[in-house]
Amino acid sequence: MPYNGPSRSVGRPGVWVALSAAGLGLIALSGCGSSHQVAGGGGADRPADRARRVAAAWDGSAASAAWRAGYYPMGESVQLPRGGLSGPADKRAYRDRNVVLRGKLPGTGPKDGRVKWAGGQSLTRPLTGAGESFKSLAGTGARARDARDRSKPQLTVTGVKLGEMTLATSRGPATVPAWLFTLDGYASPLKQAAAVPSKRPQPPIRPAQGMPGYPVDRLVRIAADARSVAVIALHGVCDQGASVDVLETRGSVVLSASTKGDGHDGNCTKQARMQRVTVKLQRPLGDRALLDAHTGRPVPYKGLRGVTPSRS
Structure with missing residues (x-):
């Protein structure tokens, strides 16, 4: 070669x-x-x-x-709402992972999902649950004491559902299963990839x-x-x-x-x-x-x- x-x-x-x-x-x-x-x-x-x-x-x-x-992601697994976060307070809340939940997370979802590439190629991968995905976003903001502290900038999740997002991977752009988080004050959701990456060779x-x-x-x-x-x-x-x-x-x-x-x-x-x-x-x-x-x-x-x- x-x-x-x-x-x-x-x-x-x-x-x-x-x-x-x-x-x-x-x-x-x-x-x-x-x-x-x-x-x-x-x-x-x-x-x-x-x-x-x-x-x-x-x-x-x-x-x-x-x-x-x-399936090896080579881009951000979290995509912000269309147009990004609206101001310094929301950007700080996201950076500090001060994200709170208003309502309930979905129950048990599908265990597996399909990662799809152009040309019809696909791969079935295990999925993370909505709860695990939320915790990775929320950090300490998931704790009730933070939810009561109005002095800290917060992002509020008002709904969660399973959908899809486009993500750069080692095989080019792919459509991957993702949890879609509806945020208070935003018309489009925050997306987080749900498919578990393959083990590296x-x-x-x-x-x-x-x-x-x-x-x-x-x-x-x-x-x-x-x-x-x-x-x-x-x-x-x-x-x-x-x-x-x-x-x-x-x-x-x-x-x-x-x-x-x-x-x-x-x-x-x-x-x-x-x-x-x-x-x-x-x-x-x-x-x-x-x-x-x-x-x-x-x-x-x-x-x-x-x-x-x-x-x-």
């Missing part, structure tokens, strides 16, 4: 993000000018060679077949040994035409930022994150900074596996939750 040479991608100017409190665990992993070392010893992997090995291991493998046959290659840089932290967006992807890459506070190389084959897209040169003299604090990087592709992603060269695994979708804009 022929390979295209890696092409350089750079981050959008000014698009920087920093670790929030929820992501502080990453800080201990990094230092200025340092490289991520994977346990296990052995010689260091060169980035270009490693990307080719990852692609060769995945293309035509059982893991690749499982990836193409499964075991990667056919081990993590890299001594490869410089860090794994790609997360996927945050696939462009509408699928010809570019936005990811979060890590770098130290004293280097010159992150960059991501891409190697495309017929069956996979391998991303290799690295840090730009460290021009800092003297001591530097051990902190990780996160940078949003847009990677352009030579052709649409399609059902090709989006892989991280460091780990040899698919890049996980996490969106931007837990990430806040940096002032630097």
Whole structure:
């Protein structure tokens, strides 16, 4: 299978993000000018060679077949009402998960539902119940004491029913079963995907040994035409930022994150900074596996939750 040479991608100017409190665990992993070392010893992997090995291991493998046959969301599992939330108070309530229920949730619903793709392909997957879905939205807002505290911004759910939504997946856009939450003051519902994702396949290659840089932290967006992807890459506070190389084959897209040169003299604090990087592709992603060269695994979708804009 022929390979295209890696092409350089750079981050959008000014698009920087920093670790929030929820992501502080990453800080201990990094230092200025340092490289991520994977346990296990052995010689260091060169980035270009490693990307080719990852692609060769995945293309035509059982893991690749499982990836193409499964249901793996690569977009937000929650879709806000049409037009978004109406003001700062409602946005804060959603962010803080202060969501309260007026009425009752549906009883026992169907255990399974069908995920459907274009061309007639479909997959039956277990469904989460309405109660479990509501709790994931509500958090502490589900508690009665919060419902009585009018000083906190709240979103009020007035009705819940099973419906459908469109969601980006590893196999392209899919129509998936979803719980539709009617919100007080909104004409269209908030939707949350109900289908349980497939178990991720075991990667056919081990993590890299001594490869410089860090794994790609997360996927945050696939462009509408699928010809570019936005990811979060890590770098130290004293280097010159992150960059991501891409190697495309017929069956996979391998991303290799690295840090730009460290021009800092003297001591530097051990902190990780996160940078949003847009990677352009030579052709649409399609059902090709989006892989991280460091780990040899698919890049996980996490969106931007837990990430806040940096002032630097």
